[in-house]
Amino acid sequence: MLLIALFTVYRGNVVFDRVVTVMFINVLLSVGLQIFMGNSGLGSFGQYAFVTIGAYASIWFSLTPQQKALALPDMPKDWWLYGQHQPFLVATLFAAALAAVCGGLIGVALVRLRGAPFTIATFALLIVVNRVALQWVELTRGSRTVLGIPKFTDLATAFTWAAIVVVIAFAFKESTVGLKLRASREDEAAAASIGVNAALTRWIAWTLSAGAAGLGGALWAHFIQQYSPHNFYLRETFLIVAMLIIGGAGSVTGAVVGAVLVALGQEQLRQLENWINAERMSSGLGTLIPFEVRGFADIVLALAIILVLIRWPTGITRGREITFDSFRRLWPGKAVRSRGEIDPVREPS
């Protein structure tokens, strides 16, 4: 949490402003994923399904009818939804709520699965939502981009919501439910023997996670002022998962750190890629790299994930959290107990 605060001080120029805002939204999404993945030990690829739901929901509710006529020209004008026009805050909350409700409904079916089938099912969910979004032209303008969304998200908004989600994530993790979930993550049979209902705890985490994702979606749509299902699909899912894994799925700090690292790293890599391409044209680098460099960031990122998983399977933070305790440790002379964390990505016993 404190990390985020430090970063807000950094806002200097406008370009950086934008990067940091995106980063905060990514932090939000990453932490949202952590609520579920970190505590349950199950991999989920469905996050962006809820991002999409949330984004569209927020669009439906925040656009005035005039704006809707331009942005969503296929929406029937006599729908109740058409006339809806709420302040951004309400629209955002509603988006999160809708995403959470959808998550809850689907979650009832999903929590009965575990391990690989579960992850595949979340993958299927992502695809289903993507397909539906691509087809349901009245609501989403199909595969075309919805343009002209008013910009409601700025640095402050992104930061605030990210901070709120971080707090919620912490609260959940340390709560009774979170503890139960983590117990079932470690050893499901043992947890069941003391009365932990793994499916229920998973469901709660899943729904919360879906809500957070929806929230992120709403923020995002109103930041870049456009939305299309194409842009919120596999590649972005990969990014979020990367953020979480590199940072460490077991801790909220990990999610934050991961998001920050990946966001900044991506920026750097993108600039590097541009530089390489430019240099290629002008200097002799062209003979060394005879093709246009594209997707460079992805490659590095994928390699990074693989490396991290080989060396530090629990991520860079190894599941530890930055709490007030850890700052006290910096003060000499004070003996402070710090809470150790259990590896969220299960090691076979």
Next chain:
Amino acid sequence: MDAINDGIQYLISSLSLGGLYALMALGLVIVYGILRLVNFAYGELVMIGGYGLLLFGDSPLPWIMVALLSVIVAVIAGVLMERIAFRPVRDSSPTTMLITSFALSTLLQSVALLTVSPRPRAPRLPSIFVESFTIGGLQIKIVDLIGIIIGVLALVALTVFLRRTVIGLALRAAADDFTMTRLLGVPANRVIAAAFAISGLMAGIVALFWIGRTGQTYPTVGLQPVLIAFIASVVGGMESLRGAVLGGYVLGFLTMGLQTWLPQGVNNYRDAVMFGIVIVVLLLRPQGLIRPAYSREVR
């Protein structure tokens, strides 16, 4: 009669598609059974096979050779994949391995994007892929028939391999209880490499037919096969090879059925409906249609 014609048509295309799907699922489950690894990069094996087709197709070799070579390339890729990417994480949790495979998949796609081209390229394909012949009012695509035959052949060959050869036995034992198998002296590395080789083989064959159907290859061509493989194996039961095959055929029949009989307006939602049905199946039978020998209590 029209209804019978339609019925036979449906049967043939479903069998063909189902066989293809079954092969896809098999390639995935063979690795999963032993390692509990869901190999996202399996799709990229198909992609590699496809690009092999492209590469070798440019040479003057007869197409059979081209096909054979690209399958071999896929097999080699599979074994390499295991050696380089998966062996270091072999002892980690399933989730770790899964994410590794996801990262590997993205990596391979990006490399292909970078080095070859993001645009779809059409490899040289023999004309039998588009020809069809008519029997008594039925139009049957030759590739469908070949698909059915090859599908059945592959399944039979695999079954024989697993039942009659030493490695096959080792694979089955490993899928049952890997630790015990190793304790009995079976070399783990060889078994796992064999599994990945078979996976690559399946991917190679799938690549032939999949790209033969669509006519193009591109970096993300592996996405749909791997997705189908996932769904088929989850529906059929990931713990058993028979489940994978069953799941493949079920999915094939389902896809064809939806395509033929869904009303026009809803047709675009076909994928969504299909996955919806899958989720329902999972709700009722989380272990898949064919239960493994020992099923853990799912509460």
